[in-house]
Structures are given as C-alpha cells and as structure tokens.
Amino acid sequence: MRFQNYLNKAERLLQKPVPEKIKRVNFAITYACNSECIMCDIWKKYKVEPQVAKEELTLEEIRQLFTQSQCLRSLDEIILTGGEPFVRKDFVPIYTFFREAFPGAKVVVSTNGLPTGAILKKVEAIMDFEKEPPLLLISSIDGLEATHDAVRGVKGGYRRTLNTLQQIQKLYPIQQSLSFTIMPENYFDLVEVYELSKKLGVGFTMRFAQNSKIYYLNEGFNIGWTETQLTEVDRLITKVIRDLRQRRDLFSKLFSSDLYFYSRMVDYQGNPRRMFTCYSGVHSFFLNPWGEVYPCVIREDSIGNVRKNSFDELWLSYTAQQIRQSIAAKECHCWIECETCTSLQRDPSLLGDNIIRELSIL
Template sequence: MLRPYITLAKNILVSNLKRLDFPYKLTYALTYRCNYRCKTCNIWQKRPVHELSLKEIQQFFRKSPDFSWIDLTGGEVFLRKDFVDIVEVVLSSCTKLVLLHFPTNGYLIDKIVTAVQKIMTWRPEKLIITVSMDGDETVNDEVRGIKGGWRRQIETFKQLHTIPGVKVVLGMTLSAYNADQVEVAFQAAKRECDWLEYEDFHINIAHVSGHYYGNDDQDPYQGCRETLVEEVKKYMRHRGIPLHPVAFLEREYLKRVERYLQTGKTPVRCHSLKSSCFLDPFGNVYPCGMYSRVVGSLRESDYDLSRIWNSEKCRQLQKEIWAYQCPQCWTPCEAYQSILGSLLRRDHASE
C-alpha cells in the first residue's frame, strides 16, 4: 500500500518545518529483562516489575495508532512471553506503520525463529531485525558476558536469514572494549555466513543513560576516540555509495560520528519530542533513551500519548532540547529522524 509511505513522507517533510502534532517514530523498551551481562550496559541489573501489561499496551496503541516507524527494544524483547502478542497489537492497530524494527541478542534461537515466522504471517510492511554482535567469538563473549553467546547469535542470524520477507542484519556497538575490532568481527561472521556483505553488518557507537542503560558512570570512548573515528571511516569505505534510504541514513549518521566524538555535541539539531519519543516498560514517556527527564506517564494519561505530547511540559522540554540543553548524544535511535528532519535546512551544531 502506498498510503503509509505517503504519510511517512509527509511527516518527514513537515518535521523539517515545525514540530509534529504527533510523533511518527516511537522507541518502546518493552522490558528491562536481559539474559546477557554486557560490560557497556547495566539494564540486566534492573528489576523489571510493573511493566505495562498486554491489556495496557492494547489500550495505548488503540488510542495512539498513528506511528509510521516503531522500534521495539529492551532488554531482550523475546524474554517477554507475550512478545508475539504485542507485535500483533502493533500491526493491527498501527495501520500507517511502514517500518517495524527490533533488536535481539540472539541467544534463544528456537524461540526467536518461531516467533518471527509467526509475525511474518501478518505481513508487516517492512520488518528489520538486528542481531547484536560485538566482535569475533572471543571478544563478543567477553564484552557481552555470556560464554557461547556468539555461536548462538550467528545461528539465529543464519536461521532468520532464511525467512522470506525479513531483513536481518548484524549490529555492532563500538566502545573502548572493541573499538579496533570491526573488520575482525565482520570476517569472523563471514566465515560462518558466506553470503554476508557489509550492508548486512551495521555499526554504531556506545552511549550512556541513567534511566535506560543505567551506565551513566561510564566513559565508553575512554582512550579510543581516534581509533573509533578511523574504524568508522574504514567501514564507510567498505559500504560505498548508499543505494537505498536506510543506507543513506546510516551513512549520514556515520559521517557525523567524528564531529560528535571530538565535540561531545549532537551534530544535528535533535528531533526528540519534535518527531519522536521514548517509552519505557512502565509507561513513562521520555524525550529519548538518553535524557532522563520524564515527560509524562501513560498510566496517568488514560494511555493517550497525545495528551502528553501536546502538554506544555512536553512543548517546553522540546524547546530546551532544540537549544542543546540536554545530555547530547549521537545514537541512531534519535539521529535518523533528526537527519531526516534537517534535509531542508542546516540544523547543525556549528550554527
């Protein structure tokens, strides 16, 4: 259907000119449950109590169905026993949805593959799944804290690759623990998956967050900023000229990593609360995954996001973010819609 794509294009265009009446992108952390022990993230230490129930999630999406792009994340999303039911709610409620994305650590091979096969029977417009991988077998299992994790991640990637209609990629988060390991990680994966191309292997840089990762006492780039910049440049040379919209967004994101690492300032004016927002497992709405300012609670707003989005508190906080009065980050979760929202103007940090 063309209508969802037209709606998305319209929202992107309007976001270049003004704040949207409703966000077209939602990042929803379904759970903080996690069966890994990553060094760069402390989500696994959190107690996942009083998460939104399936009934509450149904109420939310029934009253807030106008998203074009949804990221369902965690924690590990497949640790929610009702994950497939949640996806069904999303797909049946959000008739304008163009893109559904979720990451997985890939450990629960059979559960993940079976769930994705079921999801594909509902024919989502576009489904992208990222299987996390932070190095070759040795480095990955050291960074992610689970022996045997890499083997299971690769097996999940292989099996998801065989499901028609699914776009599955490997995702590597760069930090001081693996800054110089991009090519090593790619070649290790390619030995197991001979079809693998750089287009199937995505990279980003680690971040800190108090309310999300619980790691705001860390410096993920300590002693490795120059290495990170060089690794990103080499990776971009491998990727070449972008030939589709997602590749374009990735390249625009990676082009600005160096500036972010040098200045610590968001390279493009942030569109959090202008085009997008973040929802935690308990129904709290934040600007994004990095900024620990609660905008409102779904449970206190009759599960209607528009009541929070159109509040004076939300509008004022968006103005502060636009003026760089926030923690400053450069994560794809926020960068992509910020890049799309600055196509018609120079919304750069140097202004």
C-alpha cells in the first residue's frame, strides 16, 4: 500500500487538476453516531430527525453512482466517514464495493472506536475479503482520559477506543492512526497524545476544530481562542512537527503536505484567509449520506443531488462551474486538513519549499 500511495502522490503532483479526473471523495456514509462531541452536532441529527436515518443512500445507489460516472474513474483516495461509519449495517459491502471498483485506491475510515464488537467483526470480514487491505483506520483521541471523555461526551470512551485499536493491532495487519482535534478544552494534552501514538506504534494527525453547517452541522459553535492560548498551542505543535520530521524518510519529508499544513495552523487561526490554491470541487468533493454533492466540507452551496441527476451531469453542470470559479477567485477560505492537504499535494511549490527546508537543515 505504501508504494501505491507514493505513486498516487507523484501522479497528483505531475497532473493538472481537472474535473474529469477526480482523485478524492469524502463520503459520510451515515450520520448515526454514538459519541456526543462538544465540537460537532452530527450526533444530534437523527435524534432530532429520526426519519432521515432511513433516507441514506442505499448500497445499490452507491454502486450506481460510482460505477456509472466517468469522472470518478481516477479516484485514488476514498474517505468513509460519518457519524460513526462502523454502525452502518452494510459497511462491509460498501467497503468491498469500493475495493473492487477502485483497486488502486486507498480507503481511509474515520472512527470513534467506541463500538468495539461491531468494528472487530467488520474488520474480520474485510480481512476475509483481502489479506492485505489498503486500509487506514483513523481513531479519534482528543486528549488523555478525562479530557477525551469530557470532549467526546462518553464516559469510558477513551479506554474503549484504545481497546479497539489495540485489539485490531493484535489480530490484523492494518495501518492505524490517532486523530486529535485541537480546541481550547484540550490543547494542553496534544503532546501527550502524540507520544501515545508513538508508544502504540501508529500514525498521528491533528487539526483545529472547525465550523461547518453542511458537515459538522455546528454552525455557530464558538471556538474562542485567547492570544496566550494560541502562543502555547503553537509551541506544542512545533514540538510535534520537529519530532515527526526527524522520524520520516526523505520521500515523506519532500512529498507530504501535512507538516506544511501543521506549521501554519496557528497562523490561520490568528488571521483567517486563503493561504493556498484550492482545487476542492475540481479534484475532490464531499458526499453526504443522502446524496447531496458539495465541493468540500465547508462551502454550503450544493452542486446537486445524485438522486435527481447522475453524478457526471451534476459535476459538469453550470452550477458546478460557477462554484469552481468562486473557489478559484478566492471567495472562500479554510485551513482544514481534508481539503487543504489534498490541494497542497498538487502544488509544485510545496515540493520546492520542502527541498529548501531539508537543505537548510543539512
């Protein structure tokens, strides 16, 4: 899987982003969720509107959407998220469909790690399907035990998530990573959680909490940072970046966009603005559980719904073109991992910056 990922990254860098060759989909397959996170309101959706839980795209609709599209044939990264994706009963058939339809693509699954039994059962089924799946499981750990449980609203959640991760480690050769969402309620645990990822022998990702009306459903969530807090967060992030860089091989240092992303997170929090050339809506999109297509997880303007038109009709429509023009004109901005890093991978100047940085260290 690692070699294929390198090839995919090189291809992204060398090819011009065009709508006809989509590289990445962020697909929320369900909004059912068994966490109650303070920074996300997805878990409230089906409590307030229980009827919409029955309106999620079916497995057959998913198959039709992705197999009938010409624009989706170049997919090399498929993100299955939620909600909690493992609580969807047909998760395994959804996963196996994507693996059969896009054999060269990496599949990333974001999980809270809480439904241990369901996760282990479904991972076992995946392993029965293929012995070395190109799968990355990303488990959310948003602090040490007390902090994590308070942030994610589930007593005992920290231990359950770690237990799930460690059970998978014992049984299956699947790549795993810890994910840390930075906010005033937990930033002080950042380095300790990073050290935990090293102790466990898994990867690590981080980003600031975000507002998104169409994804997190948390419009109006107040992320209030003081200048003193941001100064301390910057110090902690720098410490993590320094250690990450020391532990990576040269290829990862040169071609990975995450270190660049991490190094500018605090800058964006202090002065939100467009800081990169964004190709969301060109090479990637967000698909919600009910078939609504968006250029990304932040912008609220829908391209359309796949239950009303085919994906390619929507993607190549006048509406989609107008949204792309708006993005290209820098009428929006964000610094969110799933959008920023994907676009940075298409920017040759990132490689140049990384080369200069490595030469300066020598």
